[in-house]
Amino acid sequence: MNLRGCAAQILSRVISDGHSLTAALDSQLPKLKDHQDRAFVQAMCYGVIRHYFALDCLLGQLMEKSLKAKDGDIKALLLVGLYQLQHMRVKPHAAVSETVAATKHKPWSKGLVNAVLRRYLRDAETLGAKCASDRQAELNHPHWLIKQLQTNWPDHYRHILTANDLPPPMALRVNVRQNSREDYLQLLNLQGISAQPVAQCPTALILDEALNVDQLPGFSEGRVSVQDVAAQLAAGLLDAQAGDRVLDICAAPGGKTAAILERQSGLQSLLALDIDANRLQRVSDNLQRLHLRADTLAADAADPQSWAAGRQFERILLDAPCSGFGVIRRHPDIKLLRRESDIAALQALQAKILEASWELLAPGGTLLYATCSVLKQENEQQIGDFLNRHPDATELTIEAAWGMLRPHGRQILTGDLQMDGFYYAKLGKAV
Structure with a gap:
């Protein structure tokens, strides 16, 4: 051929x-x-x-x-x-x-x-x-996306565009249930594989050179996974405690689900929810490789009446559907396939799922809102609008050595500290 x-x-x-x-x-x-x-x-x-x-x-x-x-x-x-x-x-x-x-x-x-x-x-x-x-x-980049990024980030848009066109580094998440980051780094070095620990994330390593996962020691046994550093931050921000019931919305392919379970072994339950049953199978496959267990459910997060049956959760991770403009370097076809008209529809869907998720959060619980986007209308503006609608919601400040503190939440721009573009906001529900 x-x-x-x-x-x-x-x-x-x-x-x-x-x-x-x-x-x-x-x-x-x-x-x-x-x-x-x-x-x-x-x-x-x-x-x-x-x-x-x-x-x-x-x-x-x-x-x-x-x-x-x-x-x-x-x-x-x-x-x-x-x-x-x-x-x-x-x-x-x-x-x-x-x-x-x-x-x-x-x-x-x-x-x-x-x-x-x-x-x-x-x-x-x-x-x-x-x-x-x-x-x-x-x-x-397409003209409309250049304009969107320039409007959102007039001082940073060229940095974002440049980072989008660079191949991403290969980042690993060490499974701390099985080994410490230091032990796994030593194992890599013994195999002649060079990697660097990431100061801002206790589970993360970045390889000096990308390689096939089959070459990673202990990969098939679940000692390590491939996951961008920005995505790894979710488990620590959610901070699930022993005895908590946890809901992971839009969970596929399951990297954040696994990271939550690796970090906290004493959960009462974790439900990984996704609308796509085929993608949800990848969650199950990943958990099996990592020797972790969670419940999975193919259902529409925007319609909890059809599946929730009155359940409530102390911790909810909402990895909201978004434009994906923070992960263009991993998925460059986003530049060709995404349309300007998609943004308003995504904003509406995000708001709908956020409202539905809030109903499922137990009083005193925490909801972590995340996107892999750098657009303010999907991120800080979305959270600002939600807080205006919900007097029972309080924003919990994220203190961190990564990203930029915004009027609401914290934003990572693509390429900062070698991370994907990502956004997080943490909301607490009144008792």
Whole structure:
């Protein structure tokens, strides 16, 4: 199989058909038996999506007219070729010839692909200068998202945009039920794996270089998990106590569920709730690997009357559905798939689930609201509006050495302390 052609098929599903990059990769990568081939295709796909707006501007300069919609695979193939020439250590003649070889299913496109890529090699500097004057290409994000981030964070938006385009570090959460962070760090070092402890989070390590989870000592036995540092902070902020009943809303894939259980072994119960039964299976799988137990339920968090049966909880973690703009570096397809019109709908859904969750919180209990977004309207403004509606709610200040204290809650901007963009607010319910 031509690897460039395989990458183009995957990318076409994202760019032309609107599939997530994860789903598109999952549909094609298993067909490649060689690990290095899979890694090469995955690197090309992530690279093209990560640099899409800059590459698309270049392609627009190189093409006299746009391709037809039915030829989205050829557009994707051209982007693969440009990405190799710009960003990969592939010899130019090999990048061009192998990309051209992937046109066999559409012979008419062979000459086009060859001409476009060779013209880029001749005129790269001139073409780059033209695209540098295009704001969308220069900042490599859609115009509307640039505007949103600039409005929200006028002094920080360029930092966020730059961080979005960098590959994220690989962070680990040490399972403190099985071993201390110091012991696991020593185990890594004995295996020749370098990692650094994170001062702001007692369970977190950041690897100097990413690797396959199978290479992590004790991974299959549950000694460690992969989880961004910002997400790891949730368990400590929730601070569940022995005897508490805990509800984790929108729990899949279960990283925060597991972290809560690892931190506190004496809970009365923990219910992991998610609307997607398929994703909920991942929670069960993760808990099984970690030798942890929790109840799981596929249900709509916005409609507790259909499942709660009068239950109340001392601790609730609401990891609210959001735009995901804090995790673009992990999921670069968000830049292509998310629409400006999505934001208002997400705000309304967040407010609805927040109201429903509040009904389930026992008097004297704590609700931790979290998103992986950096938009104020999903975060501090959402919490401000909620507090105005609920005199029985008190905001509990989060004192921390990470993020920025906001009028409500605490915000981490993407890349700060190597973390994803994340938001937390802590609410207490009157007795």
